[in-house]
Amino acid sequence: MKTAAIYARYSCENQTEQSIEGQLRVCQEYAASLGILIVETYIDRAMSGTNDNRAEFQQMLKDSSKKQFQFVIVYKLDRFARNKVESVINKKTLQDNGVSLLSAMERITDTPEGHMMETILEGFNQYFSEELAQKVKRGMRETRLKGLYQGGGVPYGYKVEGRKVVIDESAAEIVRYAFQEYSKGAFVLEIIDTLHKKGLLYKGKPFPRNLLYHVLRNEKYTGSYKCRDEVVDNIYPQIIPVELFQKVGARLEKNRYGKRSFEATYLLKFKAKCGYCGMPMYSETGTASNGETNRYYKCGGKKKYHNGCTKSQVRKEYLEEIVVNAIVDELNRPGAIEFITKKLLEEQDENIKNNSAVNALVKEKTKIDKQLENIANAIQNGIVSKTTAKRLQDLEEQQEKLEREILIEQSRQAVPLTRAQIKEFYSDALEMEPRMLIEYLVKEVILYDDKIQIIFKSPISTVPDEDRGFLLSVKYCKPKKVISSRSSTKRKIMVEIRVE
Ligand SMILES: [Zn+2]
Structure with missing residues (x-):
C-alpha cells in the first residue's frame, strides 16, 4: 500500500483562501482516487507574512527521512514553498529521502516535461500570491479596522x-x-x-x-x-x-544560525559520479586552518568504500558554478528556449486532451440534474412519498459532490500557459536563480580530474547542435576565484556538455 502525508498551510487571512478543512478534504479525495493511504497530517495555521517558520513543515521534512510515507500531498504547490529557491531545496530534501510531492489541484506528470511544467507553475504561484496579497490587503482592511476575529485558529x-x-x-x-x-x-x-x-x-x-x-x-x-x-x-x-x-x-x-543554510545544500548530490570508479560523489565538509568551512564533493569509493580510487575531491562552489554556467550557456544558445517552450506546449496540449475526467463528470451531473427535475415535477403534481423525499435528498447530495469534483478537475488542468509566459519564466529563472535549473535540467555530472562531463536531461536532448550533434560543447573552464592551493581545481579543466 502506498502511503502519504498531507501538508496544509493557511496564511493570515481566510476569506480568500481555501480553509484548512477544505484543503484536507481535497487532498484526502485525491489520495483516495490514487489508492494512497494517509498516515500523517501536518498543518501550519495562521501564519503571517513571509517570515514565518512553518514549524509543522519543518517537522514534515524531518519525518520524511523515517520512511513512513512515500508521498507528500499538498492542496496546491504554493502550499509547499513561497518561492522557487525554497521549493527546489525542500523538494530535494524530500527526494533525497525517497519521498515524492503530489499536488491535488495541479496536474503534474512524472516526465522531464512534467517537471518543467511544475517549475513553471511554481513560478506562477509565486507571482499570483504576490498579486493576491494586494487584493487581500484591500479586501481585508475593513474587517481588520473593526478589530474583529477573522477566522482560522x-x-x-x-x-x-x-x-x-x-x-x-x-x-x-x-x-x-x-x-x-x-x-x-x-x-x-x-x-x-x-x-x-x-x-x-x-x-x-x-x-x-x-x-x-x-x-x-x-x-x-x-x-x-x-x-x-x-x-x-x-x-x-x-x-x-x-x-x-x-x-x-x-x-x-x-x-x-549555521544549522542549515542554502549554501550547505549540495545541488549535485545524487547527480555527481566519479569518472574513474563510477561511485557517487559524496558531500564532505572540512575546516581549513583559518577556521573557514570548506565543502567538497568526494568520491564515495575513496571516502566510504576504500576501493583505492584516487580521484581528488572537488570544491562544491566551484563544481556547482561550472554546471550553472554550462546551463546558462546552453539556454542562451539561439533557439534553445524556443525549443523547450515548444515541448512544454505540446505536453500541455496532451494533458488537456487526455483529461476526459471533466467530461465524464459533467455527463454524470447532467443525468442527476435530469432526475432531480423529474422528482421536482412529481412533487409539483402532488406525488410525494417518504421515498421521494429521501431520493431527493440523496440526489441533491450527489449533485453537490459532482459540482465540487468538476471544479477540482477543472482547476487541476490549470490555466493553459502561453508561449510568452513560458519564455518569460525561463528568461527570469536564468537571470535570477540559475541554480534551481540544475535540478530540472541536469541528469548526471561525471567527474574526472581534468574533465567534467555534464549530461542534460531530455528537454534539451532533442536539440542537437547542427554542427556538433549531441556533443553540445567542449570548453576549458577556469575558476573565477582563486581556490585554496590544496584543492585540485586550481588548474584548467575541460568541461564537456552532452545529452543522452
Ligand atoms: Zn572514484
Missing part, C-alpha cells in the same frame, strides 16, 4: 468570544513563563520539562516542542503583528511586552 493563550479574541488567562500564564525562561537562557526542552514537573500539560501530554517554538516566534502576543506588510494591532490583546519578544527572537535566531 487562534494562537495558544487566546480564545474567541463572540467575534472577539480574548486572553485565555491560564494558557497565557504559560506563554509568559516560556518567554521569560527562554529569554533568561533556558532551552525549550528544559521549559517543557519544568512545565511537566509542575503538572502543566497540553491536551494531557507534555508540551510539544513545535508548539513552544511556535509560541516563542508568534508576534501576535505583542498585540501587534504584520500581516502581508500591514500592521494589525486591534485584534489580539497584548500578552508579551515587545522588548521581551525581541529578546527571545534574537536568541532563537542565534541558536538557529
Whole structure:
C-alpha cells in the first residue's frame, strides 16, 4: 500500500483562501482516487507574512527521512514553498529521502516535461500570491479596522468570544513563563520539562516542542503583528511586552544560525559520479586552518568504500558554478528556449486532451440534474412519498459532490500557459536563480580530474547542435576565484556538455 502525508498551510487571512478543512478534504479525495493511504497530517495555521517558520513543515521534512510515507500531498504547490529557491531545496530534501510531492489541484506528470511544467507553475504561484496579497490587503482592511476575529485558529493563550479574541488567562500564564525562561537562557526542552514537573500539560501530554517554538516566534502576543506588510494591532490583546519578544527572537535566531543554510545544500548530490570508479560523489565538509568551512564533493569509493580510487575531491562552489554556467550557456544558445517552450506546449496540449475526467463528470451531473427535475415535477403534481423525499435528498447530495469534483478537475488542468509566459519564466529563472535549473535540467555530472562531463536531461536532448550533434560543447573552464592551493581545481579543466 502506498502511503502519504498531507501538508496544509493557511496564511493570515481566510476569506480568500481555501480553509484548512477544505484543503484536507481535497487532498484526502485525491489520495483516495490514487489508492494512497494517509498516515500523517501536518498543518501550519495562521501564519503571517513571509517570515514565518512553518514549524509543522519543518517537522514534515524531518519525518520524511523515517520512511513512513512515500508521498507528500499538498492542496496546491504554493502550499509547499513561497518561492522557487525554497521549493527546489525542500523538494530535494524530500527526494533525497525517497519521498515524492503530489499536488491535488495541479496536474503534474512524472516526465522531464512534467517537471518543467511544475517549475513553471511554481513560478506562477509565486507571482499570483504576490498579486493576491494586494487584493487581500484591500479586501481585508475593513474587517481588520473593526478589530474583529477573522477566522482560522487562534494562537495558544487566546480564545474567541463572540467575534472577539480574548486572553485565555491560564494558557497565557504559560506563554509568559516560556518567554521569560527562554529569554533568561533556558532551552525549550528544559521549559517543557519544568512545565511537566509542575503538572502543566497540553491536551494531557507534555508540551510539544513545535508548539513552544511556535509560541516563542508568534508576534501576535505583542498585540501587534504584520500581516502581508500591514500592521494589525486591534485584534489580539497584548500578552508579551515587545522588548521581551525581541529578546527571545534574537536568541532563537542565534541558536538557529549555521544549522542549515542554502549554501550547505549540495545541488549535485545524487547527480555527481566519479569518472574513474563510477561511485557517487559524496558531500564532505572540512575546516581549513583559518577556521573557514570548506565543502567538497568526494568520491564515495575513496571516502566510504576504500576501493583505492584516487580521484581528488572537488570544491562544491566551484563544481556547482561550472554546471550553472554550462546551463546558462546552453539556454542562451539561439533557439534553445524556443525549443523547450515548444515541448512544454505540446505536453500541455496532451494533458488537456487526455483529461476526459471533466467530461465524464459533467455527463454524470447532467443525468442527476435530469432526475432531480423529474422528482421536482412529481412533487409539483402532488406525488410525494417518504421515498421521494429521501431520493431527493440523496440526489441533491450527489449533485453537490459532482459540482465540487468538476471544479477540482477543472482547476487541476490549470490555466493553459502561453508561449510568452513560458519564455518569460525561463528568461527570469536564468537571470535570477540559475541554480534551481540544475535540478530540472541536469541528469548526471561525471567527474574526472581534468574533465567534467555534464549530461542534460531530455528537454534539451532533442536539440542537437547542427554542427556538433549531441556533443553540445567542449570548453576549458577556469575558476573565477582563486581556490585554496590544496584543492585540485586550481588548474584548467575541460568541461564537456552532452545529452543522452
Ligand atoms: Zn572514484
